[in-house]
Amino acid sequence: MIGFDLVNEEDFSPEIKTFAKQLIGHTNTTLVMTDGKESSFPLYLHCGETHTRKLNNIQDALALGTKRIGHGF
Numbered sequence: 001m002i003g004f005d006l007v008n009e010e011d012f013s014p015e016i017k018t019f020a021k022q023l024i025g026h027t028n029t030t031l032v033m034t035d036g037k038e039s040s041f042p043l044y045l046h047c048g049e050t051h052t053r054k055l056n057n058i059q060d061a062l063a064l065g066t067k068r069i070g071h072g073f
Contacts, residue, residue, distance in 0.1 A: 005043075006019065006045050006046065016045060016061055047060075048069060
């Protein structure tokens with residue numbers, strides 16, 4: 001596993017900011033693997049694939065510290 005991703009149909013799903021409280025503090029969490037090595041667990045978010053300009057998912061994803069934006073048109 002390399003990270004945590006939220007993938008949704010942006011025009012019909014809750015905005016990323018809906019999950020902000022659950023995501024804050026969990027980005028770049030350090031995991032201890034079975035071999036004893038530590039690994040970071042970055043946040044990846046799919047956003048920017050919408051038919052409306054009213055959503056601020058890209059800005060919210062950046063504010064939450066995402067390491068990657070999937071499909072960011």
